[in-house]
Every structure is written in structure tokens, then in C-alpha cells.
Amino acid sequence: MKSDLETFLKNKHLEPRRKLSQDFTENILHKLENPPQEDRFLHFKELFTMNLLKKPATVVVAIVACMALGGTSYAAVGGWSGIQAFFGGEKKVDNARIVTVNTDNCTITSAFNVGTHNKQSTYYYRVINNSKLTNDNIVHIAKGYCESSVQSQTTFNLQSELSKNPLNQNTVVGNYVDSIVTAISGSGITIRSDWPIGDSIKTITQTFPQIASDVIVYSGTQRLSLNDIHVGDHVSLSYRATGDALTHSETIRPDEVNTKDQVVVSISKNSPDFTAAVDYQKYNGKEFEQVVPCSTHADGFCNAEQYLSHK
Amino acid sequence: MQNKDEAELIARSLDGDHVAYGVLVDRYKNAIFYHSFAIVHNEDVAEDIAQETFITAYYKLDHYNAQYKLSTWLFKIATNKALDWLRKHRHELSVDDEVFDSLASPHPGPQQISTSQELHDAVGKLMPRYRAVISLYYWQGLSYEEISDTLKVPVGSIRGWLHRAKAELRKELS
Numbered sequence: 001m002k003s004d005l006e007t008f009l010k011n012k013h014l015e016p017r018r019k020l021s022q023d024f025t026e027n028i029l030h031k032l033e034n035p036p037q038e039d040r041f042l043h044f045k046e047l048f049t050m051n052l053l054k055k056p057a058t059v060v061v062a063i064v065a066c067m068a069l070g071g072t073s074y075a076a077v078g079g080w081s082g083i084q085a086f087f088g089g090e091k092k093v094d095n096a097r098i099v100t101v102n103t104d105n106c107t108i109t110s111a112f113n114v115g116t117h118n119k120q121s122t123y124y125y126r127v128i129n130n131s132k133l134t135n136d137n138i139v140h141i142a143k144g145y146c147e148s149s150v151q152s153q154t155t156f157n158l159q160s161e162l163s164k165n166p167l168n169q170n171t172v173v174g175n176y177v178d179s180i181v182t183a184i185s186g187s188g189i190t191i192r193s194d195w196p197i198g199d200s201i202k203t204i205t206q207t208f209p210q211i212a213s214d215v216i217v218y219s220g221t222q223r224l225s226l227n228d229i230h231v232g233d234h235v236s237l238s239y240r241a242t243g244d245a246l247t248h249s250e251t252i253r254p255d256e257v258n259t260k261d262q263v264v265v266s267i268s269k270n271s272p273d274f275t276a277a278v279d280y281q282k283y284n285g286k287e288f289e290q291v292v293p294c295s296t297h298a299d300g301f302c303n304a305e306q307y308l309s310h311k
Numbered sequence: 312m313q314n315k316d317e318a319e320l321i322a323r324s325l326d327g328d329h330v331a332y333g334v335l336v337d338r339y340k341n342a343i344f345y346h347s348f349a350i351v352h353n354e355d356v357a358e359d360i361a362q363e364t365f366i367t368a369y370y371k372l373d374h375y376n377a378q379y380k381l382s383t384w385l386f387k388i389a390t391n392k393a394l395d396w397l398r399k400h401r402h403e404l405s406v407d408d409e410v411f412d413s414l415a416s417p418h419p420g421p422q423q424i425s426t427s428q429e430l431h432d433a434v435g436k437l438m439p440r441y442r443a444v445i446s447l448y449y450w451q452g453l454s455y456e457e458i459s460d461t462l463k464v465p466v467g468s469i470r471g472w473l474h475r476a477k478a479e480l481r482k483e484l485s
Binding site (some may be wrong): 005008009010013014015016017018020021024025027028029031032033281284285286305 | 329332333336337340341344345348349354357358361362365366367369371373374376391430431434435445446449450477480481484
């Protein structure tokens with residue numbers, strides 16, 4: 001019997017009585033391209049935020065479409081300077097600890113508040129026991145992520161302004177989100193950026209030899225001039241590109257971009273803490289995850305998947 | 312570890328390239344469908360779960376840890392969805408429904424392993440988590456360690472589940 005059973009189990013798959021629908025893959029792709037309206041707001045925002053951190057090239061028309069979907073929510077943009085984050089407590093749970101972070105002026109759109117636009121002021125993070133991240137690290141990372149969220153909204157406004165310039169239309173506008181200025185003159189700028197590529201962080205130095213004469217410079221919602229940008233400043237930068245960037249817009253990597261045809265069209269000064277947003281990308285899902293209080297999980301907190309599955 | 316081609320497809324999917332993601336879906340859709348079916352024993356539900364698995368995976372792709380095989384991660388998502396589905400729907404199923412019956416084993420079964428259908432019926436009467444390990448180990452070819460990663464259960468427990476699953480099958484089929 002034992003050998004019969006092993007043989008049967010190894011040789012006989014439990015097969016459904018029918019095959020998958022022929023349009024199975026197409027249906028999935030259709031759903032990804034046409035998410036429910038309520039999800040679309042989140043999806044585009046997440047996608048755009050993700051792209052801001054991972055991908056330099058986005059087409060102007062797509063950005064305009066995102067703004068149309070986001071509507072006035074993105075028009076009312078605040079600055080990052082008012083964002084604060086404070087350690088709110090720690091609770092031990094099985095194999096982890098729950099870190100509470102209280103915030104001021106931080107709004108993160110996530111799976112926990114999709115479609116409701118709730119303004120959460122308290123965030124919870126489950127940190128695994130063998131993580132080296134301290135509570136201060138978690139607070140810092142959370143603050144940086146808040147700032148990146150605000151900055152992405154500011155960027156929408158910037159891109160809207162950029163899209164009105166005929167020189168930027170029908171071309172590619174790429175973004176470097178958090179970078180540090182290592183050199184600047186009236187005609188060019190060099191920046192250093194940390195990019196999450198796969199599981200690692202890659203530091204990239206990029207020189208842009210051209211800055212547009214009508215370059216737009218902001219700090220939060222405050223308009224600045226190019227003279228206000230100095231070496232050591234944390235900035236987000238947009239550039240207009242032609243040629244190769246257009247044809248490789250989906251696979252382009254920042255260190256593979258030919259910069260000779262790129263013209264810097266906007267610079268936005270960031271909070272230095274914004275750098276911690278990269279750590280959010282690096283550690284999220286590996287050493288910590290955002291959770292919310294819930295009754296359906298043993299330790300009293302659910303991650304996004306658990307939260308959505310019991311909603 | 313993922314191969315270079317798969318890593319490229321994942322990177323392109325992360326950049327929003329749906330065509331690249333479609334290639335990944337085509338690559339794993341049957342395995343995920345078969346595995347889901349092994350747990351829920353209903354083709355329509357299994358197809359829905361497979362679809363939800365790929366949609367969830369797309370939105371969580373930036374959480375995927377490349378040191379594991381993509382298929383292992385997909386099996387994990389599918390297994391959780393299938394077990395959740397069974398938990399949520401157990402009260403909606405009729406008393407004599409095969410799936411509902413299978414939640415409470417053991418049951419009297421056929422006397423011989425004469426056809427693969429009988430074996431399949433017997434597997435269907437196992438507890439859902441036992442079905443999951445049988446499917447992952449024998450039909451999807453995962454190792455104990457990979458099943459442990461998939462189900463987030465220690466390797467020792469996986470061995471125990473598999474041992475008990477086979478013991479119940481032998482009893483069912485003897």
C-alpha cells in the first residue's frame with residue numbers, strides 16, 4: 001500500500017475537470033489596467049510614488065492623466081516642513097514588537113484607508129524581533145515616508161506646470177526624487193541619489209550639463225529661485241529628455257541614461273529626513289510592515305493583506 | 312533563486328509593464344490553478360483564486376523577496392486565499408457537500424486504489440492544510456523547506472502534516 005500510495009501521489013496530479021478559461025491572462029491584465037474606480041486613486045498614487053523612487057522616466061501625458069484621476073485632492077498640497085513624527089509606544093507580541101508612531105500633518109494613502117481619504121495621525125508598525133531597526137529608526141523612516149508622500153503630491157503640481165510648457169510636450173520628463181546636490185552652477189548641476197534596485201540600494205552620481213532658463217524651483221509650496229539651491233541640499237529634480245529616453249522609457253535605469261540631451265526643468269528642495277523614505281522601500285515587508293489594530297489576528301494587529309481579507 | 316529572464320520580467324512588471332506580467336501569469340497560471348483546485352475542489356472557485364492570486368501578487372510585487380522562487384511566493388498567496396475561502400464558505404455549503412464534508416475527516420471511502428479518481432476523492436476528504444501539503448510536495452515539486460516558507464510553518468510540522476495526510480489516505484483507501 002505504501003509504495004502504491006507514493007506512486008499514485010507522485011504520478012497522478014489532482015486535475016480539474018476543465019482547463020482554465022482561454023482569456024484567463026487577458027482578464028487579469030484587463031483588471032490591472034482597469035481597476036475599480038475607488039482603487040484607481042490608490043493604485044495610481046502608489047504606482048507613481050513607486051515610480052518616483054525607482055524609475056526616472058515618466059511620460060508627461062501619463063502624469064496629466066494621474067492628475068485628472070486624483071482630482072482636486074492633489075491640488076491642495078501642503079509643504080513637508082510641518083510634518084512631525086513622535087514615538088508613541090511599544091508593545092511586545094509574538095516574534096515581533098508593535099511600534100506606535102504619532103504624527104502631525106502626515107497623510108499616507110494606503111490599503112488601510114483606500115477610498116476614504118481618512119487622515120490617520122497614528123501609525124503602527126510590526127517590527128520583527130531580529131531586526132536591527134530601533135524605535136527611533138522606525139519613527140525616522142515613518143517621517144521620511146510621510147514626507148515622500150507629500151513630495152509626490154507636490155511633484156504632481158510641478159509636473160502640471162511643466163506640462164504647460166510647449167517644450168515639454170510630447171517628450172519625456174524624468175524624475176530623481178531624493179538626491180543631494182554635490183555641485184551646482186548657473187548652467188549645470190550634479191546630484192547623488194540612492195536608488196533601490198532589486199534588494200539593494202545603489203548610489204548614483206549624475207551630472208546634468210544643462211538647466212533650462214525657465215527652470216521651476218520650489219521648496220514645498222514656496223517658489224524659490226535657482227540661486228536658493230546649494231551644495232548639500234536635498235532635492236528632487238525633473239529633466240526633459242529626448243532621443244533614447246523615449247524609446248527605453250520602461251526599462252531605463254538612472255545610471256544608463258544618456259544625459260547629454262537632458263535639460264533640468266524643475267528642482268524641488270526637500271526635507272533632509274526625506275532620505276529615510278528609501279529605507280522604507282528597503283525594509284518594508286522584510287523587517288517591518290504597517291499594521292492596524294484588529295480583532296482577527298492573534299496579536300491584535302493586521303497587516304494590509306489580513307485587513308483586506310477580513311474587510 | 313530566480314533566473315535572469317524572470318528577474319527581468321519582474322523588474323519590467325514593477326515598472327508597470329503589463330505585457331511582461333502577462334508572461335509571468337502564463338508561466339505559472341496552470342500550476343496555481345491546479346494547486347488551488349487541490350485545496351478547494353471546485354474549478355470555478357479555483358480559477359477565481361488563481362486570478363486573485365496574480366492580481367494580489369502584482370500589487371505586492373515590490374514585497375517579493377528575490378532569494379525565493381517566484382513560484383513559491385505565488386503558491387503561498389494562493390494557499391492562503393484557498394484556505395481563507397474554505398473558512399469563509401464552510402457555513403454556506405450544504406451538509407452533504409463534498410468540500411464541507413472534507414473539513415471534518417475521517418470518512419469511509421473506496422476500498423482500493425483502482426483509479427486515480429478514487430485517490431483524488433480520498434485526497435479531497437483530507438483536511439485542507441493536508442491537501443495543501445500533498446499538492447505542494449507531490450504535484451508542485453516543492454521541497455519541505457519551500458513548503459515551510461510557503462505556509463510559514465516549521466519544517467518539522469510540514470513533515471508531520473505530510474505523514475498524517477498519508478496515514479489518513481491509507482486508512483481511507485485500505
